[in-house]
Amino acid sequence: MDIKKIDEYAxxxxxxxxxxxxxxxxxxxxxxxxxxxxxxxTNIDKETEEFFVESIKKEFPEHKILGEEGxxxxxxxxxxxxxxxxxxxxxxxxxVQKRNFAxxxxxxxxxxxxxxxxxxxxxxxxYSAVKGNGALLNGNPIAPVNNSEKLEDTLIIxxxxxxxxxxxxxxxxxxKSHGMRFLGSxxxxxxxxxxxxxxxxxxxxLNPWDIAGSVVILEELGVKISRINGDEVNILEKGSLIAAxxxxxxxxxxxx
Numbered sequence: 058m059d060i061k062k063i064d065e066y067a068x069x070x071x072x073x074x075x076x077x078x079x080x081x082x083x084x085x086x087x088x089x090x091x092x093x094x095x096x097x098x099t100n101i102d103k104e105t106e107e108f109f110v111e112s113i114k115k116e117f118p119e120h121k122i123l124g125e126e127g128x129x130x131x132x133x134x135x136x137x138x139x140x141x142x143x144x145x146x147x148x149x150x151x152x153v154q155k156r157n158f159a160x161x162x163x164x165x166x167x168x169x170x171x172x173x174x175x176x177x178x179x180x181x182x183x184y185s186a187v188k189g190n191g192a193l194l195n196g197n198p199i200a201p202v203n204n205s206e207k208l209e210d211t212l213i214i215x216x217x218x219x220x221x222x223x224x225x226x227x228x229x230x231x232x233k234s235h236g237m238r239f240l241g242s243x244x245x246x247x248x249x250x251x252x253x254x255x256x257x258x259x260x261x262x263l264n265p266w267d268i269a270g271s272v273v274i275l276e277e278l279g280v281k282i283s284r285i286n287g288d289e290v291n292i293l294e295k296g297s298l299i300a301a302x303x304x305x306x307x308x309x310x311x312x313x
Contacts, residue, residue: 058138058166063117064187067174070112071160074105075178078145082155097148102126105144105160113140125266135168135293141269146175147242155179161244163269165292173273175244184248186274192251201279202253204303211256211305214238214246220261224285226313227259247271250300251278257301257309259285264295271300281306285313 078101087100106124113122117138122129124142132139140162145151147158156179164172175184184199186192192199213227213234221227231237238255240246243263249255251274269292272282282290285297287310299309 058171060171060187063138063164064172064185066116067162067164067172068183068185070109071162071174071176071183074108074144074160075176075181077108078105078160078178086152088152097152098126099145099148099152101151102145102148103128106142109140109142109144109162123265125264132293135165137167139165141165141265141292143244143266143269146244146267147240150241157240157245158242159244161266161268161270163271163273163292165269168292170269170273170276170292173270173277175248175270175274177245177248184251184274186277188273188277190277192274192277194252199251199278200253202251202302204279204281206256206302206304208234208256208305208308210235211302212236212238212249212254214240214249214255214258216243216246216258216260216263220259223261224259224313230309230312243267244271247275247300250280250302251275256305257299259309259313260298261285262295263298265292268292268298275300279303283310285310 081101089098103126106126106128110122110128120138122140123132143161145158146161151158160176162174171188173186213231247258250258280300281303282300
């Protein structure tokens with residue numbers, strides 16, 4: 058795996074996709090429902106995924122691609138090199154707010170996350186990581202998280218209302234902390250943990266494309282990641298997630 062070449066190409070694609078999205082926002086978008094009225098997809102989601110799939114296959118025809126909108130391939134294992142993409146994470150924010158959404162991209166080799174990217178398109182901020190080399194924000198190093206931090210001294214991000222309904226004990230933990238925040242984009246919410254602006258992220262159920270880029274970045278920053286029951290995360294399976302500084306992570310696992 059020529060990790061430098063892939064990293065440079067991925068960053069090039071992200072920047073071009075961001076330019077395309079910002080330009081597309083000048084025009085009226087086409088919106089469709091998927092599972093229900095709160096699960097939406099736009100023509101821009103689809104066009105962005107198509108752009109990535111076509112570009113990746115042109116440069117790296119042997120690589121596989123798993124995308125939220127199904128334009129890539131049906132992936133049943135992570136053998137070889139696999140790109141896992143959410144073209145617009147936070148589609149509802151994208152439609153309603155025109156901000157607080159991101160492109161999420163993780164690149165895996167034989168099941169190991171090697172490169173991760175979260176691109177806050179409207180702020181033009183690219184969080185990135187190459188396994189073993191730390192994490193960056195627009196090319197500048199991000200400091201590792203404070204793993205001795207206490208729950209009482211930080212914020213909790215509980216993704217989506219259903220998470221609190223399913224795990225009502227979260228309310229008590231929120232009351233112990235400085236409070237709760239919610240952005241509406243799992244990728245950006247996890248970057249809040251990596252950037253030290255919150256101590257824990259908890260979510261009831263996330264798909265591979267929601268987390269693939271973020272987990273690579275957060276692991277480089279020392280963030281502890283697992284399912285809510287403490288199990289290891291299988292990146293190809295939908296499931297719950299806790300991403301938190303080490304001390305807070307262990308506290309949450311014991312309490313939930």
